[in-house]
Amino acid sequence: MKSIRGGAITFLSHTGAPSGAELAFTRLACALAQQGYRTAAVLTAPGPLTDLLQEGGVEVTVSPVCFDSRSVTRDGSVMPIVRGAFAMLAAGWTVGGVLRETKSSVVIAESTKALLMGTIASRRARIPLVWQVHDRISREYFGWLAPLIRFLGLVVAHAFIANSQGTRRTLWTLWKPVTVAYPGVDLTTVPDPKPQRPADLVRIAMVGRLTEWKGQDLVLEALAQTRTAAEVTFIGGSHFGEEQYGARLRALTEELGLSNRVTFVGHQPRPLTAMADADIVIQYTRLTEPFGQVVVEAMAVGCAVIATDLGGPTEIVTNGVDGVLVAPNRPGELARAIDDLVADHELRLAIAARAMDRAKAFSLAASAESALAVLRSATPEIRSMVP
DSSP: OOBOSSOEEEEEESOOSOOHHHHHHHHHHHHHHHTTOOEEEEESSOSTHHHHHHHTTOEEEEOSSOOOGGGOOOSSOHHHHHHHHHHHHHHHHHHHHHHHHTTEEEEEEOSHHHHHHHHHHHHHHTOOEEEEEOSOOSHHHHGGGHHHHHHHHHHHOSEEEESSHHHHTTSOOTTSOEEEOOOOBOGGGOOOOOOOOOGGGOEEEEESOSOGGGOHHHHHHHHTTOSOOOEEEEEOOOOTTOHHHHHHHHHHHHHTTOTTTEEEEEOOSOHHHHHHTOSEEEEOOSSOBSOOHHHHHHHHTTOEEEEESSBTHHHHOOBTTTBEEEOTTOHHHHHHHHHHHHHOHHHHHHHHHHHHHHHGGGBHHHHHHHHHHHHHHHOHHHHTOBO
């Protein structure tokens, strides 16, 4: 077991809600804690992440000054962004006090909002700031703010951890330490795969937060065009004020005549178990996916994956070998891919088997080692660790 002279590796999150990026850093923080590092997390809002982190041995503090992330949106309006920025700076000052009290050696910002808070917090605590980047910092996601966010990261971050090569290419890093740490899957928690069902019994799942960029509406449009009548389960809830989109999806299901095939089950605490009951998992975002944790998780549990031929999934899947890639925003092509995979039982078996092997490359241990490499570069106390 290893230990560190000094304080904690502290993760800073602007939310306590368990969305994709938050679950990714939670797994990383817990992995570091289990390796013997003192690991902490500061959340600027309460939520289920507290229990998940504490169960993994991470010290958790909810900031006494909470920040409502829903108050800051990327709708193009300037004043809400300005007001939100001042609120984040104020929250950052409070977080800085928490970092000093917890004797943190480094703070890792888990979002662009956390980066702004961490700018103040790290300076008050006089510790390095590392930015773990879960989003592509591009105009596709952030509009006119993208260059400003890149510049802020370049100026204030001591090092960067990107979740894919594609995300890394959207950053400005110059000479500063940077690594790609793919969001790892804890392979020890992966349930045993179930046999692929025959064509007439195939079950399909789509896992992800119900939000427009994830593309659940495109999948519904594709399902309306398929020959197969396979049952489809949408796993995931609505967060951050996006409940209206979830209502639209249910209305679209009725409109397309899919009510007898489609089920929405909301957020599931054990998505791996839910995915393991499916034969095919679909990931079909309308925007460029920064990485695609669901793709790796589905591969790990022995599902045949259909994913968007864009962004992160292209770093994971070899088309026709361990998964199927489909051009984005083309429900007709997605429908054909679904029909082909459902009908060909032998192909599904072969793809699922190769997918499980491929998923091993994205282990949590590999992710933790990549993150530690850049933390050692940025943080003297971590460089001086002892066995």
